[in-house]
Each structure stands twice: as C-alpha cells, then as structure tokens.
Amino acid sequence: MPTEATFRFSTYLTLALACVTLGYAQAPMLPEAAGFAALAVLALGALYFIETRFALLTIPAANRLGAVVVACFVLWGAYRVKREIDTGEFANLGWPMLMVAMFGPLVVMLLPAKVARGEKHAGDYWWLHGLALAGVGLAAAFAEEPLCFALVGLYLGAAVWSLSLFYLGRASGAVPPIPDPKAAPVPAAAASGEPLGTRTDFRSALVWAAVTGAVAVPVYLLTPRSLAPKADFGKPRVEIGYAADQMVDLNRTGALKTNSETAFEVTATYPDGKPKTDLNPDQRWRGRTHQQYANGAWNMEPKRLPNLVRTARQSTPWVAPDLGPGQFALAFDLPAKAKAYFVADPIIWLPNQPVPLAGVTDAGEHGWMPSPDGTFYWDPAQRARTRQLRYVQAYTVESDPDLGPGFQIVDSRLDDSLDQLRTNPVERVKEYADQLLADLIEAGKLPAEWRDPAKLRDPKRRLPRAEHHDLIARAFSAHLATTPTLRYTTDLKRTNAKIDPVEDFLFHSKAGHCERFATALVLMLRSQGIPAVFVLGFKGHEHAGDGKYLVKQEHAHAWAEAFVSVPIPAADRHPDGPTHLFHWRGLDPTPGGGDATDDANQDWWHKANSWVGTQFQHYVTDYTPEQRRKELAGFANRLTQVNTLLALVNVIVLAFSVRAVLRWRARRTGAAPAPQTPTRWFGELVTVLSAHGIAPGAGDTPMEFALGAADALRARAGCAGVAEVPIAWAGAYYQDRFGGAPPSDARLAELDHDLEQLRRALETRV
Known part of the structure; x- marks a missing residue:
C-alpha cells in the first residue's frame, strides 16, 4: 500500500504548485494574485506540518472559515471594481475578462481553507484536485512565458502522482469513501498491521506523464489550427518587438522580454546579380510613422502631410530607377501576419525617375504609388492574407545616410499645415530644451542671434531660425545619446506616475528604452518649432550568408525624424533656383545607437532562455496554420535528406546492438529469474x-x-x-x-x- 506520508506530501505538493502557477501567471495583470498565492503556499506548508500533530477543523468550523474567505474575496473584489471605475486601468481588457481574472485569487484562497478540514473523505480529495485543476486552467489562459508552462508541467506530474496514490489509498481503505447517509457506517481498518508499505508510485507516475506528453505534443503540432485570432487575457506582453497593431504606450512598465522571432527577411543583390554581403550593420528599417502624441502614447491615426514637391513617377512595367554608383536592390519577404511594410531608411528617390519600390505579384512587379508628400504606398488588392508578402526596393548609400531626399515647397500653406508636427503637449519638455539651447549658445555652437523675431512677439519665447533647425536637431539628438544623466535600460519603471512619462523620464526616472528617448527628442524639437515625427521600425540584422539578412523582433527600434532646411552647396545651385531644400533627417537619440538588446554581452543562460522563449512563442502562443504547414514541409524535407536517413539507420543499428549485448550478458550470467506470479490467491x-x-x-x-x-x-x-x-x-x-x-x-x-x-x-x- 502507499505510505500515508507520501500520499500527503504528493497532495500538498500538487495544491502548492497550482497556487504558484496561478499566482505567477496573473501577477503581471493583478499583482495581488502573487501575494494571495504566496500566502496560500505558506498556509499549505503550515497545514502539512501540523496536520499530524493537531486536530484540524471540524466541518462547521471549516464552513465558517470558508465564509470568512469568501467575505475577504468580496471586499477585495469591491476594491478592485472601484479602482477600475476610478482609473480605467484595464479599459482595453474589458469588464468580462477582468471579472474572470478576479476568480484566480478566490481559487488560491479556497484551497488551504478546504485542506484545513479534518476527517477528509474521497469526495474532499476530488474537490481539492478539481479546484486546483480549475486554477491551473485559468493560469494557462493568462500565461505568456515558458516558465509558466513549465510550472504547469510540474503541476501535471505532481497531480498524476497524487491521483495514483489516491487510487491506492482509496482501494486500501486508507481514504474513506464518500459518506452515504442511508448506509450503515463501516469501521475503518488498516490494510496491513506491518509497516511494510513503502511503494510511492512516483516512478510509474513520472513514466505515464512522460508518455502522455510524448503523445500529446505531436498531436498538438499536427492538429489543424483555427484561423480565428488568439484570445488574449491580461495585459499585452511587454516584450521587444514591433507591434504595428497597438499604440506606442510609454505608460507601460516592467522588464522587456527578448523575442528572437524573425520579423522579415531581406536579400541584397547588385544589378549584375551578385550578392551584397556588406550591408550596413546599423541599417534602419522604416515601419510606421506616428504624429500625434497624447497622455503618454502615440496613436495610429494616419495623417498625410501637405504637398511638398512632385515625387518620383510611376512606370508600367516597373523598372528600377537610376540612383547612381553603388546602387543595389533589396528584396523583402514578409510573413502573412505582418501588419506593416518595412523599407530601408531613408527611402532614396529622384524626381522624374521611376519609384524605388515595387511589389512582386503573380502578374509581375508593380510600382508603389507615390504621394505628394514624398512617401509611397502599396495596396495589393489581389494579395490573399494567408500568403507571404514580397516586394523590392532600389537603394544606394548616400554621403549623409541620415538625410532623406530634398523637397521644394510648392504649397504656400506649408508652414500652417506643419503645425500638427510642432505640437508639444508636455510643457516641461520645453523647459528642458530651452536649458539645452542655452548650453549650446554658451558653448559657441549657436550664434547669439539665433531666435527668429518673426515667430513670437515675446523675446523670451522666440523660436530658432529655420537655418538653425538642422544643427539644433542633431545637437539635441547627440545630447540625449551621450549625456550621463540619462541611462538606457529595458527595465521600464515610472518614478512619478502622475505626470507624463516623458517628463518623468527627463526629470525623475532618467532611464528608459528607445521609445522614451525618441519621444523625448520629438517633443523637444517640437517645443522649438521644429517639425518632427516618431518612427517605429527596426535597426540592424543578422547576416545569413549569400546576401540574405534576417531582421528579428529583438531588432525593433524607434527613432525621430525632423523636417529641416539644408542649404544647397553653391556648386549645385541654379541661378534661378532655391538656395535651400527641405529634408527629413533621421535622428537616433538612443545611447549607443540602441538596439533593444546586446546579444554579445549576454551570458549563456540569457541566450538559452531567449531561445526557449522564441521557440515557445513560435510553436505555442503564435502557432498558425501557415506555420504548421511550413514546419511539416520542412520536416518532410529534412526526413528525405541523406544525412537524416543515415542518422536514422545509425540509431536503429545502435538500438539493436545494445539489445544484442544485453541478451548476451543475460545468457552469460544465467537465466533471469522468472517473474513472480500475480497474487491470485x-x-x-x-x-x-x-x-x-x-x-x-x-x-x-x-x-x-x-x-x-x-x-x-x-x-x-x-x-x-x-x-x-x-x-x-x-x-x-x-x-x-x-x-x-x-x-x-x-x-x-x-x-x-x-x-x-x-x-x-x-x-x-x-
């Protein structure tokens, strides 16, 4: 029979793991859940040690304890509901999901209350295991990290072990059956008068759990996946990666988690077809531009800029423009789930030349549409959402890689229409920028008469002249990237949550990631009347050989762009032409140029954890029908390769060899003892x-x-x-x-x- 101590230990271990799993999964959304889970584990530990020394609660006393637990939960629930009404902390989640999440603390509070009841019968154990399973199921709905699912695996192993011993205890009479009021009471009896029952069944439970997992994982990977979007519980994952379908919210806090999933692939080739293997390691890949900032977030409303100049022209069929010496082509492969296009930044184009971007379809290459504001767009109506997206970009490296093509102003209302790019909603940012301007003047980097007298009547609030905008923009960016008072970190915190995140970043926390640095620069430039926008995309890549580059989610990056006036060199001026051109200048204020992480400085543990997290996200949280088909095709391809077949043959030969050796050793040592006859007597x-x-x-x-x-x-x-x-x-x-x-x-x-x-x-x- 199973020893009572082993059965008790397995039961308490199962319940404690259920509490830990639920508390860990819900902690990012409900921090109190972790506290309730910790208290529940401590209570279970105390009950485990006192159960054999003192009498536990009678049924009436246990019922009173349960009522107290429910009352505490109601009070906490009322506090949570009032807090949500006042703050709207989970407005994006919705009330139904919040109410579901609030049942987690109730589960972990009820478990030790039920355990505290004395004289438990089989029904009580089923009740405990059912409640623990419900808690783990709720945890799985909120889980986003591999560690949480590892806890689920530990719980399942402990639950199988505990239920195996429960069966043995029920069969031996050590666990009383569910009382039947109509039946006469049956006196309890021990299964054996001798303390020889040492079987724990842990090994068999472990084996069965492993066999179940070995069967379940392939079945899961082969099961057709639903096309419906994943139901997300809790807060969005705070991780490194491009999220085009969400606002850039600087109010988020917490440690950014590495995501090594490939976002898209790029192949660089010269016009003669030779691969380009020396692509700039700091190449920026432009994604989405944000223009409106409010309450700590950049929204996604697309705003078209006013007409600046006639851009590149379309050509049918599309041919690559002539961008000069060193020109090469970039071929992009984006997965179907990509919600934005990415192009090399800046986009190089020339007036009266074909557009530099073309989509690749079954009918050939089609040039993107040029916009009067100098941008390009593509809306391939014939593209199915389940197919991979492919397009090409003609590119070259300019002497100033951060400076985009020049514009001539053709809209007399340009200055007024750019006012939306001068809007700075955080007043103290101007205070920070004014002090920085004063430091530049004192250092002799700006002339004494730097203000534009035509802008404002108040001399103290006059803005810089337009010819100084480029200098000021580069100086502000360099300051943020090099000042020792601001520190780059992926552990996002807020020192003062009552003020705007940018103000908190510049004056209080003084630490943040690329989004905070870029937002601070945009608002600083706007406070000086310099039009600026926030750009979200990627920076850097991994070279995969033969001109192929992988851009991963961990390369996600944010930077700023300023609309500045740059003088035309005298040798390039036309007698009747303008003396200045307007350009979009890319500005990267993040210290060190700031990729989200530096893999070279990570130890093996962080790299291994990153790899596990990527695989988990790929095969569990974001496992789509397209990925399933791709993985099956890759598996079939690898299975038919010569090296794979040779490896399988070697494994089979090794298995038979080991079996033959074991048989030979058995014959030498004599016949194996006959197995004992099962107890039939x-x-x-x-x-x-x-x-x-x-x-x-x-x-x-x-x-x-x-x-x-x-x-x-x-x-x-x-x-x-x-x-x-x-x-x-x-x-x-x-x-x-x-x-x-x-x-x-x-x-x-x-x-x-x-x-x-x-x-x-x-x-x-x-």
Missing part, C-alpha cells in the same frame, strides 16, 4: 464466501468486502470465531499487491489454515 476467499451467500457488492474494494463479510459472519451462528479471517486475508493481499512484500510460506500456511477453519464453520452451519 485472494480469489480463494471470495470463492469460499460466495458459495455461502456472502458475495462482494458492486464497486466494493477488497477491504470493504472483507469488512462486510466479517460483519455477516458475526451475525451467523457458529461463525463468530472466524469473523476476522477475511480481514486478515485482505490485509495480506494489500501487503502483497501494493506493498511489494508477498507473505512468507509460513504466513501462507497460516492463512490457508484459517481459510479451512472458515470453510468448516460455514459448512457445519449448513
């Missing part, structure tokens, strides 16, 4: 008693049958002296089957003698 007792009308009932365990038979024998005349024989036989049976200690020959002879006395007593009565 208990059936002799059943046969003897059944012949005289004492048969086991439906669902009776051997011990329950023996106890009932003993009661029946006591009630029969002349059989009271042998009433204990069935109980002795049941005890020996349990000792043999569950304790792994079969009766000795002397004990078997004693049992046979007692059975013979029982048979004679029954026959004599007849």
Whole structure:
C-alpha cells in the first residue's frame, strides 16, 4: 500500500504548485494574485506540518472559515471594481475578462481553507484536485512565458502522482469513501498491521506523464489550427518587438522580454546579380510613422502631410530607377501576419525617375504609388492574407545616410499645415530644451542671434531660425545619446506616475528604452518649432550568408525624424533656383545607437532562455496554420535528406546492438529469474464466501468486502470465531499487491489454515 506520508506530501505538493502557477501567471495583470498565492503556499506548508500533530477543523468550523474567505474575496473584489471605475486601468481588457481574472485569487484562497478540514473523505480529495485543476486552467489562459508552462508541467506530474496514490489509498481503505447517509457506517481498518508499505508510485507516475506528453505534443503540432485570432487575457506582453497593431504606450512598465522571432527577411543583390554581403550593420528599417502624441502614447491615426514637391513617377512595367554608383536592390519577404511594410531608411528617390519600390505579384512587379508628400504606398488588392508578402526596393548609400531626399515647397500653406508636427503637449519638455539651447549658445555652437523675431512677439519665447533647425536637431539628438544623466535600460519603471512619462523620464526616472528617448527628442524639437515625427521600425540584422539578412523582433527600434532646411552647396545651385531644400533627417537619440538588446554581452543562460522563449512563442502562443504547414514541409524535407536517413539507420543499428549485448550478458550470467506470479490467491476467499451467500457488492474494494463479510459472519451462528479471517486475508493481499512484500510460506500456511477453519464453520452451519 502507499505510505500515508507520501500520499500527503504528493497532495500538498500538487495544491502548492497550482497556487504558484496561478499566482505567477496573473501577477503581471493583478499583482495581488502573487501575494494571495504566496500566502496560500505558506498556509499549505503550515497545514502539512501540523496536520499530524493537531486536530484540524471540524466541518462547521471549516464552513465558517470558508465564509470568512469568501467575505475577504468580496471586499477585495469591491476594491478592485472601484479602482477600475476610478482609473480605467484595464479599459482595453474589458469588464468580462477582468471579472474572470478576479476568480484566480478566490481559487488560491479556497484551497488551504478546504485542506484545513479534518476527517477528509474521497469526495474532499476530488474537490481539492478539481479546484486546483480549475486554477491551473485559468493560469494557462493568462500565461505568456515558458516558465509558466513549465510550472504547469510540474503541476501535471505532481497531480498524476497524487491521483495514483489516491487510487491506492482509496482501494486500501486508507481514504474513506464518500459518506452515504442511508448506509450503515463501516469501521475503518488498516490494510496491513506491518509497516511494510513503502511503494510511492512516483516512478510509474513520472513514466505515464512522460508518455502522455510524448503523445500529446505531436498531436498538438499536427492538429489543424483555427484561423480565428488568439484570445488574449491580461495585459499585452511587454516584450521587444514591433507591434504595428497597438499604440506606442510609454505608460507601460516592467522588464522587456527578448523575442528572437524573425520579423522579415531581406536579400541584397547588385544589378549584375551578385550578392551584397556588406550591408550596413546599423541599417534602419522604416515601419510606421506616428504624429500625434497624447497622455503618454502615440496613436495610429494616419495623417498625410501637405504637398511638398512632385515625387518620383510611376512606370508600367516597373523598372528600377537610376540612383547612381553603388546602387543595389533589396528584396523583402514578409510573413502573412505582418501588419506593416518595412523599407530601408531613408527611402532614396529622384524626381522624374521611376519609384524605388515595387511589389512582386503573380502578374509581375508593380510600382508603389507615390504621394505628394514624398512617401509611397502599396495596396495589393489581389494579395490573399494567408500568403507571404514580397516586394523590392532600389537603394544606394548616400554621403549623409541620415538625410532623406530634398523637397521644394510648392504649397504656400506649408508652414500652417506643419503645425500638427510642432505640437508639444508636455510643457516641461520645453523647459528642458530651452536649458539645452542655452548650453549650446554658451558653448559657441549657436550664434547669439539665433531666435527668429518673426515667430513670437515675446523675446523670451522666440523660436530658432529655420537655418538653425538642422544643427539644433542633431545637437539635441547627440545630447540625449551621450549625456550621463540619462541611462538606457529595458527595465521600464515610472518614478512619478502622475505626470507624463516623458517628463518623468527627463526629470525623475532618467532611464528608459528607445521609445522614451525618441519621444523625448520629438517633443523637444517640437517645443522649438521644429517639425518632427516618431518612427517605429527596426535597426540592424543578422547576416545569413549569400546576401540574405534576417531582421528579428529583438531588432525593433524607434527613432525621430525632423523636417529641416539644408542649404544647397553653391556648386549645385541654379541661378534661378532655391538656395535651400527641405529634408527629413533621421535622428537616433538612443545611447549607443540602441538596439533593444546586446546579444554579445549576454551570458549563456540569457541566450538559452531567449531561445526557449522564441521557440515557445513560435510553436505555442503564435502557432498558425501557415506555420504548421511550413514546419511539416520542412520536416518532410529534412526526413528525405541523406544525412537524416543515415542518422536514422545509425540509431536503429545502435538500438539493436545494445539489445544484442544485453541478451548476451543475460545468457552469460544465467537465466533471469522468472517473474513472480500475480497474487491470485485472494480469489480463494471470495470463492469460499460466495458459495455461502456472502458475495462482494458492486464497486466494493477488497477491504470493504472483507469488512462486510466479517460483519455477516458475526451475525451467523457458529461463525463468530472466524469473523476476522477475511480481514486478515485482505490485509495480506494489500501487503502483497501494493506493498511489494508477498507473505512468507509460513504466513501462507497460516492463512490457508484459517481459510479451512472458515470453510468448516460455514459448512457445519449448513
């Protein structure tokens, strides 16, 4: 039989793991959940040590404790609801999801309250395991990290172990059955009078859990996936990556998690077809531009800029423009789930030349549409959402890689229409920028008469002249990137949550990631009347050989762009042409140029954790039908390769060789001992008693049958002296089957003698 200590330990371990799993999964959304889980684990630990030393609660007392737990939950729930009404912390989640999440703390509070009840029967254990399973199921709905699912795996292993011992305890009578009010009470009896029951069944539980996992994982990977979007519980993941479908929210806090998933692939080739293997390692890949900032977030409303100049022209069929020496082509491959286009920044184009971007479709290459504001767009109506997106870009490296093509102003209302790019909603940012301007003047980097007298009448609020905008923009960017007062970090915190995140970043926390640096620069430039926008995309790549580059989610990056006036060199000026051109200048204020992470400085543990997280996200959280088809095709391709087939042959040969060696060693050491015959002798007792009308009932365990038979024998005349024989036989049976200690020959002879006395007593009565 299983030892009581082992059964108790496995049960408490299962419940504690359920609490830990649920608390860990819900902590990012409900920090109180982690506290409730910690208290529940401490309570379970205390109950584990005092259960065998002191009497636990009676049923009425346990019910009163449950009422107290429910009352505490109601009070906490009321506080949470009022807080949500006041703050709208989970407005994006919705009330139904919040209410579901709030049941997590109730589960972890009820578990120790139920355990505190004394004299538990089988129904109580089923209730505990069901409640723990419900908590783990809720945790799985909120889980986003591999560690949480590792905790789920540990819980499942412990649950299988505990339920195996529960079955043995139920069969041996150590765990009382669910009381039946209509049935007469059955006295409890131990399965064996000798403490030989040492079987824990941990090894068999572990084996069955491993077999189940080995079957479940392939079935999961082969099961057709739903096309419906994943139901997200809790807060969006705070991770490194491009999220084109969400606002850039600087109010988020927490440690950014590395995401090594590939965002898209780029292949660089020269016009003669040779691969370009020296692509700039700091190349920026432009994604989406944000223009409106409010309440700590950049929204996604697309705003077109005013007409600046006639851009590149379309050509049908598309041909690459002539961008000059060093020109090469970039071919982009984006997955179907990509929600934005990415291009090399800046986009190089020339007036009256074909557009530099073209989409690749089944019907050929089609140039993107040029916009009057100098941008390009593509809306391939014939593209199915489940297909990969492909397009090409003509590119070259300019002498100033951060400066985009020049514009001539053709809209007389340009200055007024750019006012939306001068909007700065955070007043203290101007205070920071004004002090920085004063430092530039003191250092001699700006002339004393730097203000534009035509902008404002108040001399103290006059803005810089347009010819100084480029200098000021580069100086502000360099300051943010090099000042020791601001620090780059991926552990996002807020020192003062009552003020705007940018103000908190510049004056209080003084630490943040690329989004905070870029936003601060945009608002600083706007505070000086310099039009600026926030750009979200990627920076950097991994070279995969032969001109192929992988841009991963961990390369996600944010920077700023300023609309500045740059003088035309005298040698390039036309007598009747302008002396200045307007350009979009890319500005990267993040210290070190700021990729989100630096893999070279990470130790093996962080790299391994990053790899596990990427695989988990790829095969679990973001596993799509397209990915399933791709993985199956790749598996089939690898399976047919010569190296794979040779490896399989080697494994088979090795397995047969090991088997042959083991057999040879067995023959040398002699024949293996014959396996013990299963314990069949208990059936002799059943046969003897059944012949005289004492048969086991439906669902009776051997011990329950023996106890009932003993009661029946006591009630029969002349059989009271042998009433204990069935109980002795049941005890020996349990000792043999569950304790792994079969009766000795002397004990078997004693049992046979007692059975013979029982048979004679029954026959004599007849």
